[in-house]
Amino acid sequence: MTVHRPTDDREPKRRTVVRGVISEIHNFGVFVRLEGDPASSPGTGFIRIPELTWDYFSDPAEVVHAGDQVCAEVLDVDATRGQVQLSLKALQEDPLVQFADRVGEVLSGPVVNVVPFGVFVRVAPGILGLLHESFLTREPAMGEIVTVRIVEVDRPGRRVRLEPASTR
Secondary structure: OOOOOOOOOOOOOOOOEEEEEEEEEEOOEEEEEEOOOOOOOOOEEEEEHHHOOOOOOOOHHHOOOOOOEEEEEEEEEEOOOOEEEEEOHHHOOOHHHHHHHHOOOEEEEEEEEEEOOEEEEEEEOOEEEEEEHHHOOOOOOOOOEEEEEEEEEEOOOOEEEEEEHHHO
């Protein structure tokens, strides 16, 4: 991506918030046409897939749409390469912080991903937990609602371990 304005004091700075409009959506990320000073032409920023939201999604179009107005935090500015890396997620509260004290709770949620070692269950917005294959007597279908107990929340590792609610 190229920033179309000269490198000067009007360039976005790291950790500042910029406004823009989603201009293109690709499977590798999202381009944002940045709003700029009327004296300069607006630049373009880029949001990598992991920086869109805390929540699980399979297609970036589930999160944003072309033409959406957004505010994003500037993660990095590389003036020599003309790149502005942005994050929508940085402006959202990390859902795992408030979720960490819910160990032992029983919740129900849909299966959102089936992997060789188990299934991932959405137990809250932005929170996926792993139900290990050793607990499965059959493979639940995508979207199937399962009832689980939260066994462990590993905040540094960003992992939530689950077990079937019926195991205690």
